[in-house]
Amino acid sequence: MNESVLPTRPLLQPWRDYAVTSDRVILRHAEGAIVFEGRASITLLPELLSRLDGSRTVPELVSELGEPAEAAVLQALHQLAGHGLLHESDSTAVDGTERRRSARALAEVAAGPALTLDEIDDRLASANFVVIGDGPLAEAIASLLVTSGVGSVDRLSEREGPAALAEGKERWVGAHVLVAPGSPYARALSDVNRWALSTGVDWMQVLPYDGHRSVIGPVFAPGQTGCYHCFRLRRRAAIDFHQEAIEIDAAADSGSVRRSGEWRAPSQDLAVAGQAVFFALWHVLPQDSTPLPLLGRAIAMGWTMVGPTIEDHVLYRVPRCRECGRARDTGVPQPWTAATLSAPTHAGTSAQMGPHDAEVFLPGPAAPGVEADTSAMSR
Template sequence: MSPQDGIAVAVNPGVKVEVTEDAVLIRQGDHVARLVGGRLPAFTEALLTVLSDGRRTLDVGSDIDDTRRLALESVLTQMTEAGLLHRDEAADDLHDVPPAAVGMWLRVLRNVPLRTVQTRLEQATATVLGRGLLAERLVTSLRDAGVRTETAAVPDAVPETTDHVRDVVIVAGESESDPVLGEWNTQALKSGRTWLPVIPFDGRRALVGPWTLPSESACFACYRLRRAASFPDRALIDDILAARPVRDGGERAALWPGLTTMQVGLVVERVVEWFGLTDTNAGLATPGGLHTLEMTSSGLRLDTHRLFRVPRCPECSPARDRGYPMIWFHPDAGVPLHRHDDTDGGRRS
C-alpha cells in the first residue's frame, strides 16, 4: 500500500490499554502483552486518541521518507501481533460488523470468521412467547443486541420457521405451572423447535432454562418432575404437579427489577451465542443446561445446572407407554420350578 492511500487500522475493542513511562500493557482478561520502547507509550496514546473518533485509516502523508515509513510499519506490526490493532480487511470488518457479532468473535478467540458470525446472526430469528413485563424486556434487549425478534402472545401465534433447530423460541412464563409453558412444551416436542423457558423470581429463585432441544434433551415436563421430586415436603408433591395457577394480575418481574435485568442478560447471551457460534462453539447452549438466580442468606447466587431426561417422562420419553421388562418365561416340560417356600432348594424326594 502506498503512503498516499493511508493505512487501514482498527482497535481491538476487546482489549484495555495501559501505559507506564517506558512500556505499553495490552490487557485482555488475565492475558497481558507488554511492548517496550522509548517513545512507544506516548505514540500509543496519540494513536488511540486519533482512532477513538471512528477514523478508519491513518493518513501518513505523501512526503514521509522510507525510513520513517518503515519504522511506523514496524510499530504497527508489533501492535497487531500483540492483539491491539487489526489491519486492512480485518480492520474494515471491525468497523462494519455489529458489536454483538464482534463480541462472539472475540469469545471464540477469532477461530470463527467475523463475517461468518455476522451472517449467522442476520439469518436467525428469536421469538418471545408470553405476556407481561418480562416478555417486553426480553424483546427490547434482544433487539438492542441486533437479534431479529418476533413476538407471540399464545403458542399458536408463534411464526413458522424453516430451521427448527437454529431459530429459538423464548417462553416467558409467570410461574413454573403457567399453562403456556406446558402447551409450548407439547408443541415443541412435535415440531422439534429449540426453546428456552424463562420464569421470574418467585421469592427464592429465578430461572433461565433448561435449554431444550426436543428429543435430545430434557423437556419442561422433565424439569417439573425433578423439581417436585426434590421438594422437602413429600406429601405435597402430587398437589404441586397437579395444581393450576390462578391469575392474580401481579407482575413479579416488576418487584425485583435487578434480578429481572440479570435474567434478561442471561437470555440475550445464550441466544446471541447460539445464533453466532452454533452448537459447535456455543458453550452456554448445553442441552438441558439452566441457570438459577437465588436469593440466599449470604446474598445473591448464580448457579449453573444440567437437567437430564426423566427415563419415563410422560411427555418426551419413548418408553412412556411401554411396560417394565419382566423376567419371565414359559417353563420347559418336566422341569420343576423353584418355589420361594422350598426349604431344600426346590428338590423333592
C-alpha cells in the first residue's frame, strides 16, 4: 500500500466517467483511462465509488461498507489517491449548484492540484466583476457570470462606466473589469484603456462580431502587455483600407460611430460570451499558479459559409504607442533603423488554441519596432 494522504471527505474526480465490466473497473476522462483489475476491484469499487461524493468521511465510508472490509476500503482509497483521483471536499458545500459546477470546471482545466474545490468555490463566491457595455453581448456576459456563481456583477453603461471607474476607486479595488461594447468601435474602450494605464489595473475586452470575427481578449495588463491602442495599431496594420480604419477609430474615440441596427444572432453573442466568461473566471484563481491564456492574447471567433473559425493571436506591444509606449517621447526612428529590426514571425493560422500555433496580432507590413502611431498625426 502506498502512503498517499487521504482527503478527510474523499470526492472522486468529478470529471471521471466510469464503467464496471465483468473483470475491470474503467475510469475514463478525456483521452485517457485508469483501469482497476481483479475480483476485489469489481466487488468493492462500484460500492465505494458511488459513495465518493465528498459528503462522507473515511470512517463513515468504512462504516457503510462494513467493518470487515476496512482494510480493503483503505487500500482502495489509497490506490485511488495514488492516481490523483481523489479530491478534498467539504460537507458544508452545496453540491450541484452552478458555482460548484464552475469550480469543478476550473479544477479540471485551470487550477493546480494544490487548490481544493472549496478554495476555488470561495474565490468564485468572493470575486467581483464589472461589465461595461450596452447591448446584448454585455447582457449575455453579465448573465453568464451570475450563473457561474461569482460574488457580484455590476453593470455599467458605456457612457457612464469609464467615469464611474475613475470616480469610485475604492469600490472597484480587486474587481475584474470586462468591457463588452455594443460596437467594436466604441469610445468606452479607449476611455477604459486610459483609466487602466493610469491606475495599473488589468481589464479584458470582448468585441462583438463585426462581420468578420468577434475578439475575446486580450486581458490588458498595464506595463506588461500591449494596451488597447496597441491592439488598434496592430489591427489597422493588417488591413488594406488603413486610412479609413484610422478615421473610424478616431470617430470611435469621439463617440460618433453609429450603428445602423442590431443584427447579430443571440446565439452568436452567447457563443462569444461563453468563451469570454469561462476564461475570465480563470482570473479568480491564484495568479502565481494559474496559466492565463488571455493575458496579452486574444481569441478571434468567426462564422463563415463553410463553418466556424477560431484563431489564437498574440498582441505585441507597440513601442511607439502614444498611450503606453516607452519610446513615445523619443524621436522618430531613422529609415536605416528598420534594417536592424526583424519582422514579426508568422506561424500561420490554426483552429487550435495552443502556444505553438499563435499568430501575431495582427500580421502587418511593418516591423513592430518601426510601427508609428500615425493616428496621432492625423489629429
